[in-house]
Structure formats: C-alpha cells, structure tokens
Amino acid sequence: MRRNQVREKELNITHDLLSQLLLATDEDGKFLTEMEIVDMILGILIASHDTTSTVITFVVYYLADHPHVYTQVLKEQMGIASSKRQEELLNWEDMQKMTYSQNVINEVLRLQPPSQGAFKQAITNFTYAGFTIPKGWKAFWSVHTTHKDPEYFPDPEKFDPSRFEGRRPAPFTFVPFGGGPRMCPGSEFARLEVVVFIHRLTTKFKWSRLIPNEKIIHEPSPIPANGLPIRLLPH
Numbered sequence: 001m002r003r004n005q006v007r008e009k010e011l012n013i014t015h016d017l018l019s020q021l022l023l024a025t026d027e028d029g030k031f032l033t034e035m036e037i038v039d040m041i042l043g044i045l046i047a048s049h050d051t052t053s054t055v056i057t058f059v060v061y062y063l064a065d066h067p068h069v070y071t072q073v074l075k076e077q078m079g080i081a082s083s084k085r086q087e088e089l090l091n092w093e094d095m096q097k098m099t100y101s102q103n104v105i106n107e108v109l110r111l112q113p114p115s116q117g118a119f120k121q122a123i124t125n126f127t128y129a130g131f132t133i134p135k136g137w138k139a140f141w142s143v144h145t146t147h148k149d150p151e152y153f154p155d156p157e158k159f160d161p162s163r164f165e166g167r168r169p170a171p172f173t174f175v176p177f178g179g180g181p182r183m184c185p186g187s188e189f190a191r192l193e194v195v196v197f198i199h200r201l202t203t204k205f206k207w208s209r210l211i212p213n214e215k216i217i218h219e220p221s222p223i224p225a226n227g228l229p230i231r232l233l234p235h
C-alpha cells in the first residue's frame with residue numbers, strides 16, 4: 001500500500017527512509033526489490049543503533065571509573081542546563097558548547113570503537129610496512145590498532161579525554177567513523193544522540209558500577225559481559 005501511495009504520488013511527505021527507498025531507482029529506472037529494501041533498512045538499523053548504543057554504554061562505563069572526568073562533564077552540562085528555562089530543549093548552539101563532553105566521546109570512540117574496521121579493495125598496487133598489496137586484493141583496515149598507536153596517542157591504553165583538548169588528531173589516526181568517500185554518513189547524528197544522552201544523564205544522576213571488574217567481550221562491537229549493571233544516585 002505504501003509503495004503504491006508513494007509511487008502514485010498520493011503521499012505528499014516522502015522524506016522518510018522507507019519512502020526514499022521505494023522511490024530510488026538504478027540507472028535504468030528500475031526500482032529496488034522488496035528484499036533489497038529490507039536488506040538496506042536492516043543494514044541501517046545495525047549501522048546506526050548498535051554502534052551508538054555501544055558508545056552510550058562506554059560513556060557510562062568510563063565516567064563511573066573516572067570521577068574527575070565525570071565532575072568536569074557535570075560542570076559543563078550544569079552550566080548549559082542553568083542557562084535554559086525549565087523543559088527548554090537543547091539546541092545546536094548548546095551542542096557547540098559541549099567541548100569537554102565531545103572530548104569524552106572521542107576518547108570513548110578511540111578506546112572502544114563500535115566498528116572494528118572494514119574491507120577495502122586495493123585500486124592500485126601499494127606497499128605498506130614492507131608488505132606489497134597487489135591491485136584487486138582486499139585488505140582489512142583496523143580501527144582498534146590504529147587508535148592504539150603510541151606515536152599519536154601516548155600511553156594509548158589510558159582513558160584521557162584531555163588528549164583531544166584544543167587539537168585534532170593527525171589525519172587517518174582517529175577513524176571511528178572510517179575515512180574517505182565511504183566514511184560514515186551518520187557520524188554527526190550519532191554524536192548528537194550521545195551528547196544529548198550525556199546531558200540528560202549527568203544533570204540528574206551520578207552512578208557507580210556494580211561489577212568492578214566486569215569483562216568486556218566483542219560481539220563484534222565491544223560490550224560489558226554482564227550488561228553493565230549500575231547504581232543510579234539522583235543529585
């Protein structure tokens with residue numbers, strides 16, 4: 001029904017994902033099949049939901065373990081909350097002021113990247129670290145190992161949001177969203193979701209982790225093995 005409504009122009013509003021996929025055609029004017037549309041929607045759900053929830057989980061994880069970082073986030077978020085009327089929504093300008101919280105998100109993305117990397121096909125022969133990769137071969141670029149390079153991130157295992165303070169990492173050393181033409185198109189939206197979550201949570205609660213040495217497993221995104229139980233303490 002939706003397909004007919006959209007294609008027969010019975011619907012005026014077609015800015016949603018399903019309508020766009022129903023309207024999309026290839027170069028010969030052929031519509032996508034239903035299975036292709038299902039495939040794309042599932043792909044986007046996994047690419048957008050699981051990744052963002054991983055970041056949110058590890059924001060909670062690291063802030064619980066680093067009270068001095070939590071205190072700085074709280075100070076920043078309370079400053080923004082106090083400049084707003086009750087129930088007034090956050091706006092783009094507020095987001096721009098959350099620089100410390102953005103550094104926290106960057107450090108979480110560096111240490112616990114939700115996406116582990118991807119395969120890319122070499123379009124030309126090239127040599128990297130003494131290995132020759134022939135044209136046409138597929139190579140897996142690893143987010144995790146790139147983010148642990150001590151040349152660019154001294155003491156790489158340490159959770160330290162200040163390493164992002166006032167500077168951008170060198171090109172292609174910090175790649176949680178990939179890089180180049182196929183870089184994640186949802187990166188700014190994801191950052192927005194996480195920073196709104198940080199604002200809502202920190203301005204109302206402090207928390208502690210209930211399992212201090214909870215193991216982190218990879219499925220393939222990292223996730224605390226027991227679901228990260230916490231105790232919430234309202235301010």
Ligand code: HEM
Binds near residue numbers: 113118181185186189
């Ligand atoms: C923290 C959250 C996210 C992370 C860490 C993340 C990470 C990534 C990475 C590493 C890639 C592969 C880039 C490449 O191959 O070079 C990717 C691709 C993609 N992401 Fe995200 N992503 C996130 C959130 C989102 C959101 C919220 C959406 C949509 C609303 C989204 C949609 C996509 C799509 C459609 C692609 C495929 C792009 C293409 O192949 O051209 N992602 N993402």
